[in-house]
Amino acid sequence: MLLNRDWTPLELSLWISGWAGLLALVAGTGLAWIFARLNFRGKWLLEGVTMLPLVLPPTVLGYYLLVALGRRGIGPTFEQAFGFSLVFSWPGAVVAAVIAALPLVIQAVKPGILDLSRETEDAARVDGCSELQVFRFVTLPLIRASLLSGGILAFLRAMGEFGATLMVAGNIPGRTQTLSMAVYDAVQASNLDLANRLVLLLSVITFALLFIALRIGNQVRHGAEA
Amino acid sequence: MPLAVFACALVACAALPLRTGPQSAPATDAAGAITVAGAADLQFAFTEIAELFEAQTGHRVTLVFGSTGQLAQQIENGAPYDLFVAANIEFVDDLAQKGLIVPESVALYARGRIALVVNKQSGIRAATLQDLTAAQVRRIAIANPDHAPYGLAARQALESAGLWEALRPRLVLGENVRQALQFVQAGDVPAGIVALSVANVPEVTYAPIDDALHQPLDQALGLVSTSKNPAIAMDFARFINGEHGRPIMRKYGFLLPDETR
Numbered sequence: 001m002l003l004n005r006d007w008t009p010l011e012l013s014l015w016i017s018g019w020a021g022l023l024a025l026v027a028g029t030g031l032a033w034i035f036a037r038l039n040f041r042g043k044w045l046l047e048g049v050t051m052l053p054l055v056l057p058p059t060v061l062g063y064y065l066l067v068a069l070g071r072r073g074i075g076p077t078f079e080q081a082f083g084f085s086l087v088f089s090w091p092g093a094v095v096a097a098v099i100a101a102l103p104l105v106i107q108a109v110k111p112g113i114l115d116l117s118r119e120t121e122d123a124a125r126v127d128g129c130s131e132l133q134v135f136r137f138v139t140l141p142l143i144r145a146s147l148l149s150g151g152i153l154a155f156l157r158a159m160g161e162f163g164a165t166l167m168v169a170g171n172i173p174g175r176t177q178t179l180s181m182a183v184y185d186a187v188q189a190s191n192l193d194l195a196n197r198l199v200l201l202l203s204v205i206t207f208a209l210l211f212i213a214l215r216i217g218n219q220v221r222h223g224a225e226a
Numbered sequence: 227m228p229l230a231v232f233a234c235a236l237v238a239c240a241a242l243p244l245r246t247g248p249q250s251a252p253a254t255d256a257a258g259a260i261t262v263a264g265a266a267d268l269q270f271a272f273t274e275i276a277e278l279f280e281a282q283t284g285h286r287v288t289l290v291f292g293s294t295g296q297l298a299q300q301i302e303n304g305a306p307y308d309l310f311v312a313a314n315i316e317f318v319d320d321l322a323q324k325g326l327i328v329p330e331s332v333a334l335y336a337r338g339r340i341a342l343v344v345n346k347q348s349g350i351r352a353a354t355l356q357d358l359t360a361a362q363v364r365r366i367a368i369a370n371p372d373h374a375p376y377g378l379a380a381r382q383a384l385e386s387a388g389l390w391e392a393l394r395p396r397l398v399l400g401e402n403v404r405q406a407l408q409f410v411q412a413g414d415v416p417a418g419i420v421a422l423s424v425a426n427v428p429e430v431t432y433a434p435i436d437d438a439l440h441q442p443l444d445q446a447l448g449l450v451s452t453s454k455n456p457a458i459a460m461d462f463a464r465f466i467n468g469e470h471g472r473p474i475m476r477k478y479g480f481l482l483p484d485e486t487r
Binding site: 066070088170173174175187190 | 269288289290300302303305306401405407408411427429
């Protein structure tokens with residue numbers, strides 16, 4: 001149903017970025033916890049791989065995804081099982097955005113976990129908390145500032161995603177044409193009036209969110225000091 | 227607490243488009259909708275033809291423009307297009323051999339021409355390819371010959387005129403012929419070689435280039451094998467080649483299949 005509806009670029013950008021932000025936050029927090037707390041063989045390799053999207057050219061990332069998710073990869077199997085395709089559809093754009101945003105979440109959340117005093121968690125354990133309760137009622141609240149900034153960064157990174165998405169999801173009006181794609185399309189068609197409006201819209205949304213993120217981040221920090 | 231607010235905001239954001247969808251799927255199901263992958267030289271002509279088709283049939287046509295090579299590549303990777311309208315038949319035949327285009331649907335619909343375009347404010351006067359050798363023509367825009375048929379035709383024309391080696395350092399490659407034209411329209415590049423069908427824009431002057439200088443640009447279309455609406459897609463294909471589409475194609479400088487010789 002959602003795959004066949006007609007999206008405006010704004011709706012599509014918010015929808016994709018919302019999903020990508022949420023998924024990247026969950027996965028990134030898990031990975032950050034693993035990297036901060038656990039030691040195992042090959043950890044450096046896993047950490048390196050999750051950081052790769054920061055430095056890889058978007059076209060390389062896009063190509064990997066296209067090969068992995070398309071006809072030559074898991075595409076046919078996936079489509080058979082779930083009834084929709086991961087390439088040239090918005091779920092593909094979500095996958096690209098999650099991978100692009102993952103390193104930002106890890107980098108935002110990992111220092112928060114490292115800074116955490118383990119004695120506080122131990123105290124909760126002594127008081128009879130289960131591991132799950134420790135995580136839910138002690139660890140999570142203590143790193144909420146990093147989670148917040150990680151989540152907003154992920155959302156913004158997803159809003160700005162272009163290169164890998166273009167390769168994996170294409171630029172199909174109503175289906176995969178996000179705001180950043182629409183800008184590219186409008187400039188290519190010499191529709192500068194439309195391009196100006198889209199660029200303004202994107203700039204306002206991203207700046208406003210960034211501003212809110214910084215404000216909340218400040219408040220949390222001051223709250224913690226008081 | 228802020229985290230909870232943030233999570234709610236994310237969910238609200240994600241849910242937002244769900245509630246604001248008056249023109250969602252059910253409305254279009256009755257009439258039907260197709261996605262057409264068209265070569266960039268068709269941008270103006272097809273925008274007009276698609277509007278006419280929509281008005282007459284009630285079906286919806288979404289146009290995706292790109293270089294023929296790029297669109298073919300996307301189809302190979304499973305892009306959900308219904309009709310592939312290429313600028314060169316070779317790409318359509320190639321996909322048909324791979325089973326991605328229905329062979330019986332392949333049909334010629336036009337022969338294209340290339341044109342020399344010059345930005346009006348560049349102060350350059352160029353009517354022939356030889357004029358491009360003037361020192362003031364510091365940059366020349368063409369589409370990428372590797373995957374854009376009109377870029378290849380531009381290259382062949384320059385080669386036939388014996389200018390390719392001399393002018394090659396000045397070339398700026400657009401991703402498709404529409405982007406090459408945009409470089410000239412914006413004035414960042416003073417001159418270019420693009421499709422005649424898109425050359426009639428206010429910012430540039432244009433002159434057709436002798437079509438004996440390049441291989442014929444025989445443009446063909448074909449039904450994508452995975453199309454979910456093959457009947458509508460074939461209706462649109464016939465519309466292009468029929469009494470309504472042909473005058474529009476002619477208006478944009480295309481030669482029609484039975485008029486080429």
